[in-house]
Amino acid sequence: MITTYKVFVPSVIGSGSSLRTGLELKQLNIKKVLVVYDEGMKKVGISDKILNNLEAAGIEYIVFDKVIPDPPDTTVEEGAKIARESEIEGIVAIGGGSSMDTAKGINVLINNKPPISKYLGVQEGLKDGVPIIAIPTTSGTGSETTNMAVISLTKLNKKDSVVSPVCIPKLAILDPELTLGLPPNMTAATGIDALAHAVESLTGAHSNPLSDALSRESIRLIHKWLPVAYEDGSNLEAREFMMYASNYAGMAFTNALVHVGHSIGHTLGANFHIPHGIACALVLPEVMEYASKTEYKKVAMVCEALGHEIKENATPEEIGQGAKKVLRNFIKSLDIPNIKELDIKLEDLLKVAPAVTQDSGIALAPYRITTKQVTEMLKSAYNA
C-alpha cells in the first residue's frame, strides 16, 4: 500500500499559550496583522487579552470583528478589502470555526481577485496569501489544522468550501484556558463534531495508518474527557485533553477526510438549521452500523476506543450493532437531542434523503450507499 501524508500544522499547545502570540509572530518576522474574531470574543475578554499581548510585543494590528456564524462571502470580501488596503503581513484568527473560515477566506482574496465564489472546491494554483495564526476557542472543528474554509454564498443561498493550501494556518496556538467559559451545550456540540471527524476518518475510503492512529487516540480522549468537560467546564485538564482530541481529529480528517455522517450533517444542517456538531451526531451510530458491513475491523477499533469490548469471534453485524449502541449511549449521555426532539417531522426529514446521496462526501463512503439506505438510517435515528 502506498500512503501519502498531507497536512500538518505546527502547533503550540498548553495553558496560557495564547500569551505567546506576539512572540510567535516576532519569530515569524511578522510586524503587522489583521486580527479576525466575532463580538463574543470581545464580550468575554479573550480578544482584548490577545490584542494587549500583541501590543506588548510591538506588533501593529488592525481589528476585523465582524465575524458571524456560517460566514458569508460578503463578510469575507469586506475583510479582504481591509487586509489588502492595510498591507498586513499576517492574520490572527481567534474563535471557533466561523472565525477560522472567515480568516482563511480573507487570505485567499489577498492575492486572488474577488469574489470568493470563484474559488470553490479544490484549488491547486491560487496565489499565496499571508501566514495565518489560528487560535481556536472551541474544541471541535479542528479547523486550525485543515486546508478548508466553509463559506455561505449569499446569492446562491448555500454553503460551499474553498480547499487550498492558502487556507492552511502557518501556526496553531491551542490554549485550553480560552475554552473554560464555553457553556455545556456548546462543549458537547463541538466535542461531538470532533468525535464525528475521528470515527469517519477511521472508517472512510481514504484512511491511512497515521490518520488511524490519530483518530483512535482522539476517540479515546473524547470518551474519557468530553463528559468531564461537559459536567465541569472549569476542569482545565479536561479542556486541555479535548484540545488535543480536536486537533488530532482535525489532522486525521485533513489526511483521510470524512464521509456519510458529515454528508447527513451538512444536509440536515442546511435544511433544518441545526448546529454543525449536533447535525453530524444525529445519525452517526447508524453510519457506523452501515460501515461495519465492510469496515468491521475499523468499526471494532471505534468500539474499543469508546471502551466497548468486542468478542474475538464477533460477526460484522454484531460489531455494527455494538458500535451503534455504544455511540448512541455516549451521545445521549451528553444530552444531545434526537431528531424528533428537535421538532422535525419524520415526513420532512425523509424528504432530504436524496440530497444526502448527492453530497460530495458520499464519494468517500466505505461502499456505495443508496437513497433507500439513507432513508432507513434516518428512520432508525429519528426517535432513538
Ligand SMILES: [Fe+2]
Ligand atoms: Fe465537522
